[in-house]
Amino acid sequence: MIPVRLTAGEKALVELLANGLTVKQAAVALGISPNTAESRYASARRKAGGVPGAPGLVHQSYMANALDRPEAVDDADAVHLTGDQKQTLDLMAEGLNASQIAQKTKRPLPVVRRDARDVTAAVGGTSPAHTIKRAWQLRLLGVAEPVAPAAP
Structure with missing residues (x-):
């Protein structure tokens, strides 16, 4: 991980x-x-390893603890993504746009765009970068907090 x-x-x-x-x-x-x-914005992106776009910058900033990670929300179990939608979200978090995701996944661009819209709607995002924050709140991205073992 790149220190940011x-x-x-x-x-x-x-x-x-x-x-x-x-x-x-x-x-x-x-x-x-x-x-x-x-x-x-340009300076922050450079410090985050040159990630393209705001979604990648937000994600990398959370990963590197350069921003406080958002707290989990109570309705985290209410969001269910298909495998393709989760893949789209993960690639959005890397900073890829719809065209780049389509090329990387070999999926048609209109399908990728639909999946990105569906992911944004499912998590309650208002922009691609906000979608990344919401995905962190819903624990669809990032490392989950360790759960203490149940008492015997």
């Missing part, structure tokens, strides 16, 4: 991306110029 150390400004931007905002919307929310936001 984000500045406070980069971290604030990535947290807003994880909450569903675009880079431009995050700039407004942070009271910074769009150019500054784009610069922080």
Whole structure:
């Protein structure tokens, strides 16, 4: 795993991306110029190993503990994905877009796009990056917390 150390400004931007905002919307929310936001976004992506796109950046930031991992939600057992949908989610978390996922999986692009929309709807995401955060909350991505053994 690549160690990721984000500045406070980069971290604030990535947290807003994880909450569903675009880079431009995050700039407004942070009271910074769009150019500054784009610069922080590019820097954070470089620090995260050059991951393409906001979904990959959010996922890598959680994996490297550069962002606080979201807490699990109570309805985690309510979401069930097909094998193809889970594969699409995993590849979205790597930062791949629909065209890249279709090419990698040898699945038709319209099918991949449908699966990505279905995954986003199933987890309650509002954007691809927010879908990654929701998948972490639902424990569809990331490492589950260890469960203490039951008392004898």
